[in-house]
Amino acid sequence: MASEINMPGPVCLIENSDQQLVAKQEALDILSAIKQPVVVVAIVGLYRTGKSYLMNKLAGKQKGFSLGSTVQSHTKGIWMWYVPHPQKPGHTLVLLDTEGLQDVQKGDDQNDCWIFALAVLLSSTLIYNCIGTINQQAMDQLHYVTELADLIKAKSSPDECGIDDSANFVSFFPVFVWTLRDFSLELEVNGESITPDEYLENSLTLIKGTDKKHKNLNDSRLCIRKFFPKRKCFVFDRPAEKKYLSKLETIPEEQLSEEFVEQVREFTSYIFSTANVKTLSGGIIVNGPRLQSLVLTYVNAISSGELPCVENAVLALAQKENSAAVQRAIEYYDEQVKQQVQLPTETLQELLGLLRPIESEAIEVFMKNSFKDVDQKFQKELGNLLDARRDEVVKKNMDVSSARCSDLLQDIFGSLEEEVRQGTFSKPGGYYLYLQKKQELEKNYNQVPGKGLQAEKMLKMYFESKEDVADTLIKMDQSLTEKEKQIEEERIKAEAAEAANRELKEMQKTYQLMMEEKEKSYREHVKQLTEKMQQEQEKLKAEQQKILSLKLKEQEQLLKEGFLKESKKYQEEIEDIKRRMSSPCTIL
Structure with missing residues (x-):
C-alpha cells in the first residue's frame, strides 16, 4: 500500500510560477499510488505566521515543510x-501547505485567491492560521472567503429555481479550523471564561447597521458562517522567546513553552480524531487517484481562464473511473468463465445457466466501482460487451464440441473407412454389412460422454460427407433388387431430411434461448441499477438532512441576532433543500 511507502519530505503539488498554476507530475504520480481513502488537511494564512510548523507536527516530524518557504520562489504554490x-x-x-497569503513581494494577489480556493476544494479540513486575535483586521485579511462565490462553481449550469450557486457550497466545503498564534488575551467575556470556540462564534456575530460600512464589516462573517457551518478554534501562546521563533524546527520541545506544547498536542489530537475522509457528493470516498484527478481538473480550469466547477470535476472523475469499472467488470467476467465454465457443455441451457450468475457478479463489480454514470452510458457499454462475451463463449462452446466430435468420429469410424478402402463391402450383401457396422459404430459414438451440443450435427455432417460411399455400395451390391435399391435410397433421403429438420428446429430454439438470455441480462442490469440508485438517493438525502440541520441552526442564530434579511435568504435555501429531498432528482 502507498501509505507504507516512506515519503521522506514534502513535494510541490501545485507550482505557482510567474502567476501561473501548474500541477507537478512527481506529486501527481505519488497520489496515483495511494489507493487508501485520504484525509486531506490544508492550511492557509498570511506569510510568516507559522503555518508550516503546525503541518510538520501533523506529519509527526520536527522538520519537513519549510518554515521560511514563502520567500523562496521554488516553494511557491501548494x-x-x-x-x-x-x-x-x-x-x-x-497534508497540504500553501504559500503565504498577501506577500508584499508578489504585488498581485489574484493567485492568492486561487491558492485559497484550491485549498478549499481539495481539503476535508481547512486550517486558517493567523497571528494575534480575531479582530476586524483579521476579518479583512480573510477577504478570500467573500470571493469564493466568484471563484468556484458548484454546478455547471444555473439552478433551475434561481437559488444562488453558493448555497450548495456547504455540501462539499471542508471543516473550518481557525488557529490563532501568539495569542495573549484572556478568554473572558463579562468576567466569565469562554472557550476558543465560543470566542470564534462571538467574533462572527454580525454588527448592526445597514450602511455600506456595516455591510463590508459583516461580509466576511456572513461568508464564514454560510460556507463553513462546521467551525473550530484553537489559540496558541507564543512558543518561545522572540529570538528563537525563526528556528522552531531546530528547538527541542523541552525549550518551548509548556502551554504552547500542550496546545499543539490538543490541536493535533483534534485533527487526527475528527478530520474526515475527503468525500464527494453522494458519499463518494476520495483516494489518491481521485484526488489526483481533482487537482488536474481544477488547475486546468484555472489555467484556461475558467472557474473550477465541482460538478465538472466529479463528472470528469466519473468518466475516468467508470471506464475503468467497465474494464474491471469484463476482466472479472473473463476470469470467472475461465475458472468455472468447463467446455463443452451438453446443452446451451446448461452453458447459459453457468454464465448467468457470473454476468450478474460482473455487473455488481461495475456497480461497486462506478458512480454518476450519466444516462447509463458506461453501463450500456458494459451490457454490449457482456452480450458479446456471451456470444463468444457460446461460439467457443460449439467450436470445442465440434473439434472434440470430429476427433471422436475419426477415431470411431476410421476402421470402417479403412475397410471401405480395402473393398471389404464390395461384394453381394456388402451394403447391408456396411450398414450394420455403421449403425454399431454410431451407437458407440452416441454412448461416449462429453461430446457437447454439436454431437448430432457433427454426426450428420459426417454421414453427409460419406453419402457417395453408401450410394456406390448400393449400386454395386448385386444381391439387391432395383426395388430394394430404390427403397434404400429413399430411406437415406428421408433420414437426411429428418436430420435437417431437427437441425432447423435446434437453430430456432438456440435463437429463442439467446434472445431470452439477453432479456434476462437487461432485467439484471435494471435491477442492480435500481438498487444502486435507491442507495445513492438514501445517501444523498442523509447529506441533505445534514446540510438542512446546519442551515436551520444558522438561520435560528441570525434570527436571534435580529438579522431578518439574512435569515430570509437562509429560508429560501432551506425550502430549496426540502424540495429537493422530496424530489426523485438528485443535487450535486
Missing part, C-alpha cells in the same frame, strides 16, 4: 506530504 494516518488504520493523511 506543497504536499502524506503519512499513514496515526489513528485510522487503512487511511492516509495528506
